[in-house]
Amino acid sequence: MEFFRSHVLICTGTGCTSSGSRLVISGLRKELEERNLEKEIRVVETGCFGFCNLGPIMVVYPEGVFYCQVKLEDIKEIVEEHFVKGRPVKRLLYSDPNTEVKTQEFENIEFFKHQKRIALSNCGSINPEKIEEYIAKDGYFALGKVLNEMTPLDVIEEIKKSGLRGRGGGGFPTGVKWGFAYKAKADQKYIVCNADEGDPGAFMDRSVLEGDPHSVLEAMAIAGYAIGASQGYVYVRAEYPIAVERLTLAIKQARNLGLLGKNIFGKGFDFEIDIRLGAGAFVCGEETALLTSIEGKRGEPRPRPPFPANSGLWGKPTIINNVETLANVARIIRNGWEWFASMGTEKSKGTKVFALAGKINNTGLIEVPMGTTLRTIIYDIGGGIPNGKKFKAAQTGGPSGGCITAELMDTPIDYDNLIAIGSMMGSGGLIVMDEDTCMVDIARFFLEFTQEESCGKCPPCRIGTKRMLEILTRICEGKGVPEDLETLETLAKTIKSTALCGLGQTSPNPVLSTLRYFRHEYEAHIYNKKCPAGVCKALLSYEIDPEKCRGCGLCARNCPVDAISGKIKEPFVIDNDKCIKCGTCMEKCKFGAISRK
Amino acid sequence: MRTLDELKSIKDKNEKEMALRSETGRPAITVHMGTCGIANGAREVLNTVLAELKERNVTDVHVTQTGCPGLCHKEPLITITEKGKNPYLYGMVTPENVKRIVLEHVINGHPIKEWLVNLEK
Ligand SMILES: Cc1cc2nc3c(=O)[nH]c(=O)nc-3n(C[C@H](O)[C@H](O)[C@H](O)COP(=O)(O)O)c2cc1C
Numbered sequence: 001m002e003f004f005r006s007h008v009l010i011c012t013g014t015g016c017t018s019s020g021s022r023l024v025i026s027g028l029r030k031e032l033e034e035r036n037l038e039k040e041i042r043v044v045e046t047g048c049f050g051f052c053n054l055g056p057i058m059v060v061y062p063e064g065v066f067y068c069q070v071k072l073e074d075i076k077e078i079v080e081e082h083f084v085k086g087r088p089v090k091r092l093l094y095s096d097p098n099t100e101v102k103t104q105e106f107e108n109i110e111f112f113k114h115q116k117r118i119a120l121s122n123c124g125s126i127n128p129e130k131i132e133e134y135i136a137k138d139g140y141f142a143l144g145k146v147l148n149e150m151t152p153l154d155v156i157e158e159i160k161k162s163g164l165r166g167r168g169g170g171g172f173p174t175g176v177k178w179g180f181a182y183k184a185k186a187d188q189k190y191i192v193c194n195a196d197e198g199d200p201g202a203f204m205d206r207s208v209l210e211g212d213p214h215s216v217l218e219a220m221a222i223a224g225y226a227i228g229a230s231q232g233y234v235y236v237r238a239e240y241p242i243a244v245e246r247l248t249l250a251i252k253q254a255r256n257l258g259l260l261g262k263n264i265f266g267k268g269f270d271f272e273i274d275i276r277l278g279a280g281a282f283v284c285g286e287e288t289a290l291l292t293s294i295e296g297k298r299g300e301p302r303p304r305p306p307f308p309a310n311s312g313l314w315g316k317p318t319i320i321n322n323v324e325t326l327a328n329v330a331r332i333i334r335n336g337w338e339w340f341a342s343m344g345t346e347k348s349k350g351t352k353v354f355a356l357a358g359k360i361n362n363t364g365l366i367e368v369p370m371g372t373t374l375r376t377i378i379y380d381i382g383g384g385i386p387n388g389k390k391f392k393a394a395q396t397g398g399p400s401g402g403c404i405t406a407e408l409m410d411t412p413i414d415y416d417n418l419i420a421i422g423s424m425m426g427s428g429g430l431i432v433m434d435e436d437t438c439m440v441d442i443a444r445f446f447l448e449f450t451q452e453e454s455c456g457k458c459p460p461c462r463i464g465t466k467r468m469l470e471i472l473t474r475i476c477e478g479k480g481v482p483e484d485l486e487t488l489e490t491l492a493k494t495i496k497s498t499a500l501c502g503l504g505q506t507s508p509n510p511v512l513s514t515l516r517y518f519r520h521e522y523e524a525h526i527y528n529k530k531c532p533a534g535v536c537k538a539l540l541s542y543e544i545d546p547e548k549c550r551g552c553g554l555c556a557r558n559c560p561v562d563a564i565s566g567k568i569k570e571p572f573v574i575d576n577d578k579c580i581k582c583g584t585c586m587e588k589c590k591f592g593a594i595s596r597k
Numbered sequence: 598m599r600t601l602d603e604l605k606s607i608k609d610k611n612e613k614e615m616a617l618r619s620e621t622g623r624p625a626i627t628v629h630m631g632t633c634g635i636a637n638g639a640r641e642v643l644n645t646v647l648a649e650l651k652e653r654n655v656t657d658v659h660v661t662q663t664g665c666p667g668l669c670h671k672e673p674l675i676t677i678t679e680k681g682k683n684p685y686l687y688g689m690v691t692p693e694n695v696k697r698i699v700l701e702h703v704i705n706g707h708p709i710k711e712w713l714v715n716l717e718k
């Protein structure tokens with residue numbers, strides 16, 4: 001066995017790959033070879049650490065030094081100073097956005113300190129392309145335990161008692177669902193992993209597949225044993241090439257070791273997994289649409305019941321689980337249901353992964369115990385709002401969810417509390433908005449998304465969302481009329497109760513939730529023709545204060561549409577009919593004479 | 598894969614290789630590699646430490662480097678740290694005697710008192 005004095009872990013997830021981690025890795029390998037250090041220092045490619053906006057990320061063991069935004073040009077210095085002389089390169093360490101204090105070890109960085117990584121525990125700490133590293137972290141021992149020591153009913157009971165609920169959005173108890181499929185009588189049953197992840201801005205599932213693909217495969221085999229299925233499919237969107245590549249490799253490696261295939265562990269259990277690529281339609285994440293898509297037909301939802309657990313793929317009992325749900329399964333089997341049930345709130349156990357985005361200092365992927373408050377997520381983990389702005393609201397559940405306002409910041413986040421405040425857990429997108437965000441505009445943005453993604457099968461969703469979007473657009477353009485709010489509410493209620501699938505049923509949520517908490521903003525748009533946050537262009541006007549204007553003419557020269565006129569040394573004026581509200585003049589004015597109203 | 602034992606042997610082998618990425622509870626060796634240390638042969642010492650650990654199939658001992666601790670006349674220096682104990686500082690280390698330090702102190706747990714330069718602690 002080679003002895004390496006140092007392991008250098010570099011993220012090759014989608015985030016870091018796009019910020020150049022591949023270049024860094026090849027540069028580092030070359031440098032190490034030139035200095036004859038390649039037998040002392042091992043380079044390990046890993047999955048996502050979660051700190052994507054600071055990528056490429058590099059962690060050096062045994063010290064655990066955490067480097068951010070490492071560039072090819074930094075390699076020589078890192079090798080010379082750190083690997084040869086043992087002096088970590090200070091300028092590449094993480095620097096706290098508020099205090100500017102530099103932190104060396106990654107466990108001590110605030111962003112990681114308040115997290116509890118279970119589904120993500122291997123992401124960033126093992127090489128996802130080596131099944132041996134997964135096994136070294138107790139991988140496939142849960143499958144071994146299940147096949148050697150447990151009956152299918154024992155497995156289902158264990159998952160039920162753990163309190164695990166579906167992470168794909170619905171929050172349905174996983175063990176109960178498995179129980180339905182177990183009871184269903186059929187010659188063939190299926191396990192499907194839902195890796196469609198269509199929620200805009202969400203990338204939890206992608207990171208698990210890229211960073212720890214075997215955890216999903218192992219769980220699918222366990223689920224297969226529990227319900228009596230011998231075939232599994234991972235339905236993953238084609239826009240996730242790295243995830244698809246790693247999954248393909250992982251399936252091959254597991255087959256080679258006999259952890260998938262025939263007679264696993266010599267216990268007479270057969271299980272195969274294949275990949276099915278999705279084309280990226282949001283509606284294909286809905287379980288019945290997903291199944292139709294796997295069958296090779298157009299991905300449209302169908303009415304339930306029958307539920308897939310009784311009649312799914314090709315009419316056979318089928319369990320569909322989300323990637324993150326599955327990523328918890330082997331860990332529950334290994335550590336026992338009590339361990340899992342000891343985390344979280346009364347009805348929501350374990351942890352939840354969130355993709356933190358929007359107006360927040362630390363964007364990225366985080367995993368926290370259920371019941372963590374939004375305050376902890378935003379201020380402790382997220383490092384607060386940039387540029388000293390005020391927090392306004394956070395959207396959970398993406399286009400199907402709603403917003404959490406500042407007053408509700410201390411609500412413990414779990415499935416039931418989020419529903420109670422008019423939002424939902426969804427798959428884990430968490431978008432932070434500051435005082436400069438217009439809530440009407442946000443509602444319009446999400447509705448535009450669902451309206452575009454509506455499959456068109458049922459009229460409430462196809463026509464209803466279109467009408468709602470027209471009204472919202474009208475309000476944003478300053479053409480709203482007083483009846484609009486009532487019409488919106490009526491439409492929302494009708495769509496919610498009559499649309500065929502979850503896409504339509506939840507599409508009015510962003511509108512209802514912003515109407516509930518920010519009705520005054522809608523009213524300002526309609527009655528006063530003002531956008532309080534200064535976002536909706538049609539409602540803005542730029543004005544020059546004649547007192548402050550020195551008549552330099554800089555604004556007029558920079559206006560792209562010649563909307564500003566005047567004589568040098570006399571106050572200039574803006575023609576608001578010509579003005580396209582680009583804001584350039586305000587940026588350019590040296591005397592602060594231009595304001596936005 | 599036919600048995601759990603087969604899986605276990607894959608785990609054991611790879612867990613050892615990955616031990617570097619976690620706290621192992623074993624002593625850690627720090628080689629002082631300031632300019633003075635390197636001039637006095639610290640690189641040789643480091644190479645010997647690595648070769649010795651490899652030969653003895655030890656993978657969970659952390660080996661790191663650091664700068665000069667200020668005792669330039671005693672270079673090359675190495676420090677052995679164990680959880681909850683004062684660090685042991687060895688001076689004028691040579692490739693020859695570092696092999697004994699690795700074996701007796703790091704592997705068997707008996708510091709070699711006469712070679713320590715911070716004996717008073
Ligand atoms: C429009 C729509 C999109 C969905 N997209 C996803 C998705 O991308 N990933 C996912 O796991 N579940 C998605 N779901 C939820 C699935 O229908 C299903 O409930 C889930 O995959 C079940 O797995 P779970 O019990 O492990 O959460 C979506 C539902 C709807 C209505």
Ligand code: SF4
Pocket residue numbers: 283301453454455456457458459461462499500501502503504505
């Ligand atoms: S609710 Fe929308 S997405 Fe769902 S079936 Fe109807 S039209 Fe299609």
